[in-house]
Amino acid sequence: PDDNPRNYFSLNPLNRCSEKRKDKTWLRNKVLADNTRFIAFHNLSVLATKLPKGTSSQRYELARVEMKDIELYMAANPVTVFLGIEQTNRHTPLTFEEPGLFAVDLSLAEEDKVLSLMPDSILMPGYPAAMQLRPEEAGIYAEARSMLAWHDRYQFCPTCGSPSRLEEGGYKRVCEDMECRSHNGVHNTCYPRTDPSAIMLVVSPDGKRCLLGRSKRFPAKMFSCLAGFMEPGETIEDTVRREVEEESGVIVDRVEYHSSQPWPFPASLMLGCIAYATTDHIKLDEEEMEDARWFSRPEVVQMLTRQHPQGLFVPPEQAVAHQIIKTWVRRTANL
Amino acid sequence: PDDNPRNYFSLNPLNRCSEKRKDKTWLRNKVLADNTRFIAFHNLSVLATKLPKGTSSQRYELARVEMKDIELYMAANPVTVFLGIEQTNRHTPLTFEEPGLFAVDLSLAEEDKVLSLMPDSILMPGYPAAMQLRPEEAGIYAEARSMLAWHDRYQFCPTCGSPSRLEEGGYKRVCEDMECRSHNGVHNTCYPRTDPSAIMLVVSPDGKRCLLGRSKRFPAKMFSCLAGFMEPGETIEDTVRREVEEESGVIVDRVEYHSSQPWPFPASLMLGCIAYATTDHIKLDEEEMEDARWFSRPEVVQMLTRQHPQGLFVPPEQAVAHQIIKTWVRRTANL
Numbered sequence: 001p002d003d004n005p006r007n008y009f010s011l012n013p014l015n016r017c018s019e020k021r022k023d024k025t026w027l028r029n030k031v032l033a034d035n036t037r038f039i040a041f042h043n044l045s046v047l048a049t050k051l052p053k054g055t056s057s058q059r060y061e062l063a064r065v066e067m068k069d070i071e072l073y074m075a076a077n078p079v080t081v082f083l084g085i086e087q088t089n090r091h092t093p094l095t096f097e098e099p100g101l102f103a104v105d106l107s108l109a110e111e112d113k114v115l116s117l118m119p120d121s122i123l124m125p126g127y128p129a130a131m132q133l134r135p136e137e138a139g140i141y142a143e144a145r146s147m148l149a150w151h152d153r154y155q156f157c158p159t160c161g162s163p164s165r166l167e168e169g170g171y172k173r174v175c176e177d178m179e180c181r182s183h184n185g186v187h188n189t190c191y192p193r194t195d196p197s198a199i200m201l202v203v204s205p206d207g208k209r210c211l212l213g214r215s216k217r218f219p220a221k222m223f224s225c226l227a228g229f230m231e232p233g234e235t236i237e238d239t240v241r242r243e244v245e246e247e248s249g250v251i252v253d254r255v256e257y258h259s260s261q262p263w264p265f266p267a268s269l270m271l272g273c274i275a276y277a278t279t280d281h282i283k284l285d286e287e288e289m290e291d292a293r294w295f296s297r298p299e300v301v302q303m304l305t306r307q308h309p310q311g312l313f314v315p316p317e318q319a320v321a322h323q324i325i326k327t328w329v330r331r332t333a334n335l
Numbered sequence: 336p337d338d339n340p341r342n343y344f345s346l347n348p349l350n351r352c353s354e355k356r357k358d359k360t361w362l363r364n365k366v367l368a369d370n371t372r373f374i375a376f377h378n379l380s381v382l383a384t385k386l387p388k389g390t391s392s393q394r395y396e397l398a399r400v401e402m403k404d405i406e407l408y409m410a411a412n413p414v415t416v417f418l419g420i421e422q423t424n425r426h427t428p429l430t431f432e433e434p435g436l437f438a439v440d441l442s443l444a445e446e447d448k449v450l451s452l453m454p455d456s457i458l459m460p461g462y463p464a465a466m467q468l469r470p471e472e473a474g475i476y477a478e479a480r481s482m483l484a485w486h487d488r489y490q491f492c493p494t495c496g497s498p499s500r501l502e503e504g505g506y507k508r509v510c511e512d513m514e515c516r517s518h519n520g521v522h523n524t525c526y527p528r529t530d531p532s533a534i535m536l537v538v539s540p541d542g543k544r545c546l547l548g549r550s551k552r553f554p555a556k557m558f559s560c561l562a563g564f565m566e567p568g569e570t571i572e573d574t575v576r577r578e579v580e581e582e583s584g585v586i587v588d589r590v591e592y593h594s595s596q597p598w599p600f601p602a603s604l605m606l607g608c609i610a611y612a613t614t615d616h617i618k619l620d621e622e623e624m625e626d627a628r629w630f631s632r633p634e635v636v637q638m639l640t641r642q643h644p645q646g647l648f649v650p651p652e653q654a655v656a657h658q659i660i661k662t663w664v665r666r667t668a669n670l
């Protein structure tokens with residue numbers, strides 16, 4: 001529907017209907033509606049079922065569980081988040097009777113009880129397993145998993161240490177201590193956290209090569225874009241320059257935003273950029289990085305298509321890194 | 336030094352030297368070094384001094400306090416954050432002996448004691464007062480204020496409710512309970528929080544008008560871009576489409592990133608965009624918004640230059656909104 005590049009975890013067909021989050025009666029009825037479904041999690045692994053065998057690498061879809069099957073667990077009031085409503089056409093006004101979708105944390109149940117909710121199901125852990133979901137659902141998964149990860153780690157008010165409780169369909173946590181100063185004014189302590197992080201393809205001063213590196217945690221032979229968390233008081237472009245210099249010693253001047261992608265492990269926002277270097281001497285950050293090198297376009301093409309003679313490769317198409325690298329390769333057909 | 340547009344709070348001449356944050360000895364020595372200075376805060380207001388009278392609207396600069404003047408307060412171990420080192424030229428390697436800058440929270444002292452640290456000083460509250468700082472220092476302020484605001488609201492571990500203590504030059508908080516699961520692996524609960532938020536100029540389907548609105552909190556007669564916080568599982572472009580539709584009922588298709596700016600009230604990252612609408616019927620969000628209208632280019636020029644017949648205006652040049660609006664006006668000289 002638009003010209004912007006779409007990344008894997010960004011395809012979310014739901015209308016979040018945030019205006020309904022404060023309407024407790026509506027939410028209670030929606031939870032109970034016949035056409036409502038639940039995406040079930042167990043310790044942040046999602047219940048998924050195998051798709052009929054195909055050629056694509058997307059081999060699973062999210063299981064959609066009905067209320068009648070989880071009623072027993074719902075009595076214990078597990079963390080439940082209103083994800084949104086299935087809207088088939090953005091231009092047709094919603095009736096709000098369309099199917100609703102919730103995420104529910106069934107960690108209180110035993111693993112095999114959760115698996116028994118759906119035939120042929122698995123509990124799919126996070127990265128990289130979740131790359132195997134149908135792309136049409138990857139955005140629903142991203143929303144659901146990052147919300148449940150937030151509730152998992154933020155059960156106490158960071159301002160006073162008291163327990164907090166869930167409100168607004170799971171999109172808010174409120175301190176239980178009515179004397180806490182978090183009740184005066186609007187504070188980010190009450191809202192889900194998203195960590196912006198920059199990821200960048202660095203182009204060499206002569207425009208002919210790009211910089212790829214290996215963090216110590218990478219699988220053998222994989223190279224990817226450099227990346228790092230934004231810090232308070234920075235722009236995206238500042239973060240790109242700082243992280244490239246920290247990790248590789250290379251100095252970057254101009255930065256071009258490419259696209260963004262939520263990365264729900266647990267709650268990053270990847271900001272994909274193309275960065276133009278003015279120096280090419282590499283001085284590796286030995287603490288974080290294992291290697292960083294300039295690669296020529298032909299070699300990068302081999303890595304993208306998994307035909308590199310030494311078996312080097314880059315992350316799969318579901319990662320922003322892949323998409324930025326591909327954009328550079330497309331733009332440099334003359335090399 | 337680069338082609339990217341620079342916004343007000345993004346001009347930060349410091350090198351953050353993040354690799355020094357883990358080096359306790361180096362940090363301790365740096366705090367005590369003769370050429371080290373401290374930016375002092377009191378309840379998130381910053382100590383600033385008046386500049387000699389000029390014509391510009393930037394009338395204050397940050398006070399740079401010496402250790403000998405605050406030694407007494409330092410004994411109480413106030414929150415102190417290492418902001419970075421003054422690097423005059425990015426291409427000259429640092430010796431690490433260059434002047435260091437720290438932020439210090441003197442809320443434990445009385446207000447007039449803090450004011451007495453520097454002749455002719457004021458304690459400058461947050462927005463909009465901080466718009467009056469020298470632009471060369473606005474980025475230092477942004478880094479310092481958002482870090483202190485984080486320490487102010489996040490003194491307890493959100494995972495278990497225990498108190499947490501400051502580490503890594505103030506860039507990390509660690510749970511005091513050694514049994515807490517926050518000690519296993521790397522978790523965002525330990526790191527400063529930044530809230531990404533989209534702010535967008537919406538262009539009408541015919542390209543001739545743009546959409547500006549008034550939130551209920553705005554000063555009289557001011558109109559600005561629509562804006563809203565990113566939610567978990569969204570891309571920047573998704574947030575732009577959702578917030579525009581929520582606040583005005585207008586449907587947006589293509590979204591173009593313009594620039595970003597840290598907004599330290601308390602810790603937002605403003606992501607400025609230009610958004611292209613496919614519909615123009617306005618249906619106002621009555622809860623958040625007081626008004627939203629399509630404005631023609633000539634009227635927007637009057638608002639930018641404060642020459643509008645009814646006195647309508649847009650935010651000052653220090654705000655991203657101003658810069659995005661100006662970009663649209665520059666691009667549409669034919670209208």
Ligand SMILES: Nc1ncnc2c1ncn2[C@@H]1O[C@H](COP(=O)(O)O)[C@@H](O)[C@H]1O
Pocket residue numbers: 195227228229243288521522523526527
């Ligand atoms: N929000 C965050 N989540 C996880 N790690 C963070 C965060 N902010 C800063 N860090 C630190 O950043 C390191 C990763 O480096 P980088 O991704 O290059 O910035 C981690 O090992 C942490 O020490």
Ligand SMILES: Nc1ncnc2c1ncn2[C@@H]1O[C@H](COP(=O)(O)O)[C@@H](O)[C@H]1O
Pocket residue numbers: 186187188191192530562563564578623
């Ligand atoms: N991180 C956050 N900080 C403050 N308010 C938030 C945050 N996240 C969501 N909100 C909510 O967003 C509202 C402002 O609306 P908007 O800026 O249009 O998204 C606030 O009144 C809060 O209810």
Ligand SMILES: [Mg+2]
Pocket residue numbers: 226227228229243247288
């Ligand atoms: Mg990194």
Ligand SMILES: [Mg+2]
Pocket residue numbers: 228229243
């Ligand atoms: Mg980093």
Ligand SMILES: [Mg+2]
Pocket residue numbers: 227228229243246247288
């Ligand atoms: Mg790094």
Ligand SMILES: [Mg+2]
Pocket residue numbers: 561562563564578582623
């Ligand atoms: Mg808003």
Ligand SMILES: [Mg+2]
Pocket residue numbers: 563564578
């Ligand atoms: Mg919002």
Ligand SMILES: [Mg+2]
Pocket residue numbers: 562563564578581582623
């Ligand atoms: Mg809004």
Ligand SMILES: [Zn+2]
Pocket residue numbers: 157158159160161162175176177180181182
């Ligand atoms: Zn509290």
Ligand SMILES: [Zn+2]
Pocket residue numbers: 492493494495496497510511512515516517
């Ligand atoms: Zn803890």
